[in-house]
Amino acid sequence: MFKGYAGRILHVDLTTSKIWAEEPGESFYRKYLGGSCFGVYYALTEIPANVDPLGPDNVITFAVGPITGAPISGAARHNVSAKSPLTGGIGTSEAGGYWAPELKKAGFDAVVINGKAEKPVYLWINNGVGELRDASHIWGSYTKEAQEQIRSELGDKYIRVAQIGPAGENLVKYACISNELAHFNGRTGMGAVMGSKNLKAIAVRGTLPIEFEDPEYLKALAKSGVEKVKSLSGYQGFKSLGTNVNADELYAANCIPTKNWTSGIMNGVENLLAAEWTNSYIKPGTCYACAQSCKRNICNTDAVDPEYGGPEYETVGMCGPNLGITDKLDIIKINEVCSKYTMDTISFGGTVGYAMECFEKEILTLKDTDGLALNFGNAEVVIKLAHMTGKREGFGNLIAEGTKRMSEKLGGSAMDFAIHVKGKEFPAHMPHNKSSLALAYATVAFGADHVSSNFDASIATDPIPYQLQSFGLMKAQNPYQLNDEKVRLYWLTQRAYSLFDTASVCCLTFGFWTIYDFSDLTNAINAATGMKTQFLELITIAERRLAMMRVFNAREGFTSKDDDLPKRLFDEPLSGGVSDGLTVSRSDFDRTKKLYYEMAGLDLEGVPTKAKLVELGLDWLIQS
Amino acid sequence: MLIKIRFLGVLSSNLGSKKIVADIDPDYGALQAKIVDLIGDTGVANFVVLKKGVPINKETDIIAENDEFCVFIPISGG
Numbered sequence: 001m002f003k004g005y006a007g008r009i010l011h012v013d014l015t016t017s018k019i020w021a022e023e024p025g026e027s028f029y030r031k032y033l034g035g036s037c038f039g040v041y042y043a044l045t046e047i048p049a050n051v052d053p054l055g056p057d058n059v060i061t062f063a064v065g066p067i068t069g070a071p072i073s074g075a076a077r078h079n080v081s082a083k084s085p086l087t088g089g090i091g092t093s094e095a096g097g098y099w100a101p102e103l104k105k106a107g108f109d110a111v112v113i114n115g116k117a118e119k120p121v122y123l124w125i126n127n128g129v130g131e132l133r134d135a136s137h138i139w140g141s142y143t144k145e146a147q148e149q150i151r152s153e154l155g156d157k158y159i160r161v162a163q164i165g166p167a168g169e170n171l172v173k174y175a176c177i178s179n180e181l182a183h184f185n186g187r188t189g190m191g192a193v194m195g196s197k198n199l200k201a202i203a204v205r206g207t208l209p210i211e212f213e214d215p216e217y218l219k220a221l222a223k224s225g226v227e228k229v230k231s232l233s234g235y236q237g238f239k240s241l242g243t244n245v246n247a248d249e250l251y252a253a254n255c256i257p258t259k260n261w262t263s264g265i266m267n268g269v270e271n272l273l274a275a276e277w278t279n280s281y282i283k284p285g286t287c288y289a290c291a292q293s294c295k296r297n298i299c300n301t302d303a304v305d306p307e308y309g310g311p312e313y314e315t316v317g318m319c320g321p322n323l324g325i326t327d328k329l330d331i332i333k334i335n336e337v338c339s340k341y342t343m344d345t346i347s348f349g350g351t352v353g354y355a356m357e358c359f360e361k362e363i364l365t366l367k368d369t370d371g372l373a374l375n376f377g378n379a380e381v382v383i384k385l386a387h388m389t390g391k392r393e394g395f396g397n398l399i400a401e402g403t404k405r406m407s408e409k410l411g412g413s414a415m416d417f418a419i420h421v422k423g424k425e426f427p428a429h430m431p432h433n434k435s436s437l438a439l440a441y442a443t444v445a446f447g448a449d450h451v452s453s454n455f456d457a458s459i460a461t462d463p464i465p466y467q468l469q470s471f472g473l474m475k476a477q478n479p480y481q482l483n484d485e486k487v488r489l490y491w492l493t494q495r496a497y498s499l500f501d502t503a504s505v506c507c508l509t510f511g512f513w514t515i516y517d518f519s520d521l522t523n524a525i526n527a528a529t530g531m532k533t534q535f536l537e538l539i540t541i542a543e544r545r546l547a548m549m550r551v552f553n554a555r556e557g558f559t560s561k562d563d564d565l566p567k568r569l570f571d572e573p574l575s576g577g578v579s580d581g582l583t584v585s586r587s588d589f590d591r592t593k594k595l596y597y598e599m600a601g602l603d604l605e606g607v608p609t610k611a612k613l614v615e616l617g618l619d620w621l622i623q624s
Numbered sequence: 625m626l627i628k629i630r631f632l633g634v635l636s637s638n639l640g641s642k643k644i645v646a647d648i649d650p651d652y653g654a655l656q657a658k659i660v661d662l663i664g665d666t667g668v669a670n671f672v673v674l675k676k677g678v679p680i681n682k683e684t685d686i687i688a689e690n691d692e693f694c695v696f697i698p699i700s701g702g
Contacts (some may be wrong), residue, residue, distance in 0.1 A: 232667030
């Protein structure tokens with residue numbers, strides 16, 4: 001068996017309480033590597049077609065990667081995958097934090113869970129042994145109280161807890177999973193799947209050694225990352241400002257989603273620039289062994305509990321200007337409430353923004369909203385609505401369903417400005433000025449996503465980063481233009497991002513403008529495992545994951561029609577500022593989508609061709 | 625010729641985010657050189673230059689007196 005891995009996968013049947021360990025062997029690890037690729041593999045092999053994603057037959061997989069546990073920046077990610085209750089297709093979501101290395105030290109590379117417990121339980125994994133324990137006493141608790149209780153009753157303050165709050169228990173369609181209270185598998189509703197299984201948490205503790213092939217190389221790589229952050233002010237800047245640097249770039253282009261994607265700019269948005277946060281309420285935090293430290297922590301205010309962490313850019317965008325809000329403390333408070341209930345702030349912000357527009361257009365009235373005046377900018381109402389949504393109380397019960405289901409209920413013209421793809425709300429980057437995102441949002445198998453490919457500013461630099469040049473992307477491109485070169489940008493880097501999710505590493509640390517590049521990643525995997533792999537094999541595994549996700553969706557009835565954007569993006573120009581008048585070109589989109597399908601080996605319905613499946617060694621999927 | 629340069633995002637953390645007035649020749653190469661000079665030894669080699677929110681096109685855009693440019697690094701996906 002390769003080194004670096006635990007070599008064992010824990011299976012749990014919650015219906016029968018049966019727990020067993022699988023040792024799949026080298027060929028499995030070589031073919032699927034880890035992380036999301038493991039999760040998608042088990043989704044395809046363990047989940048029957050067309051099951052209710054919130055029923056007992058759904059299977060949820062937690063998985064780590066080959067270098068997890070090495071003390072390297074950006075190597076502490078874990079993936080959660082299952083059929084998504086938000087989209088009905090594949091659900092998959094990444095998190096940083098501290099849970100992943102603990103799972104491997106506890107003796108497992110993945111945990112695969114099916115069935116439904118009769119009453120609330122949590123899974124306790126300790127040094128090679130899994131055990132189900134009663135969670136009735138913490139069901140309904142916020143995550144902080146639940147984590148404290150679990151650590152207290154198990155007698156170890158170093159136990160790492162991946163868990164759901166009340167939103168997961170109440171099956172909010174975009175409920176997420178937190179670890180250490182402030183790190184999240186945010187997207188596609190994986191927390192609701194846990195809730196549907198009466199599974200409150202997975203607590204892990206491990207002290208087993210992880211044997212690496214070349215630990216000295218890994219130590220040297222870790223040290224080089226620390227030195228870069230120490231010595232180069234560019235990396236220090238990212239540590240200081242975090243992902244909120246996105247706000248600066250998008251502010252300059254007037255392309256921060258505003259008032260449900262009707263504009264890219266509003267008065268007061270200057271308050272949300274990166275330095276404004278660092279100069280007031282935010283300080284750097286981190287994940288396990290990561291020198292980059294882009295995690296946001298709260299300081300200088302008693303308005304919230306700092307243990308729930310601070311807002312990343314996506315939260316700032318979607319719960320800020322998208323809701324007409326530009327006050328930092330309001331956004332911090334919304335972030336805290338979503339965190340303790342475990343609700344994805346992107347989907348929550350997207351859904352509330354949609355509801356606000358419906359309210360202002362009188363499609364929704366005070367009678368519908370339980371008397372809440374859902375006007376853009378009304379932060380007090382948003383905070384109240386966050387609580388109601390997490391509890392599924394009153395109008396919050398509709399917000400808990402997400403944008404797509406709400407728009408289907410309202411019907412008519414209200415469908416035209418529901419901003420989602422496959423039921424998943426957009427992140428806070430606009431395809432209007434990042435044109436390749438039009439393709440990415442439309443065609444990513446698990447719905448609109450901003451961390452599945454590089455986008456347009458990265459290829460607008462002079463010179464183009466060497467990492468992109470190594471993919472054959474040589475010529476600077478206009479970010480606003482959706483052309484053939486942008487299809488290359490999307491497809492070539494989509495495989496790279498799929499590799500990050502498969503190797504369970506962070507795209508803010510490995511990849512393009514980052515501490516480590518692709519040579520470092522390949523070398524690290526070899527130093528961890530002794531696999532003697534090369535980048536070509538790794539990128540093929542990553543493509544295998546992409547193809548498997550599309551096969552999963554095809555099995556669930558998805559077609560090319562599901563790879564489309566909301567009408568608003570094509571037909572309604574942005575209003576105000578220098579982005580005034582911008583739309584996405586329908587003809588460019590249709591043409592480049594077709595080219596993308598051909599480039600990726602997909603047929604006219606977006607399904608991998610037989611030849612592509614054979615090429616990827618996925619002939620076992622041809623029947624399905 | 626006087627122009628203004630404003631650094632955003634990561635670059636603003638050590639260069640500040642206030643507009644810097646610079647005296648350059650009216651061509652793209654001079655602008656690029658001035659930005660590289662201002663950035664100095666930060667480990668940053670690739671950046672985007674915006675004029676009125678849009679990346680400048682070095683082949684077609686004209687650089688004129690009092691033009692304002694925003695400079696940033698595309699983090700993560702860009």
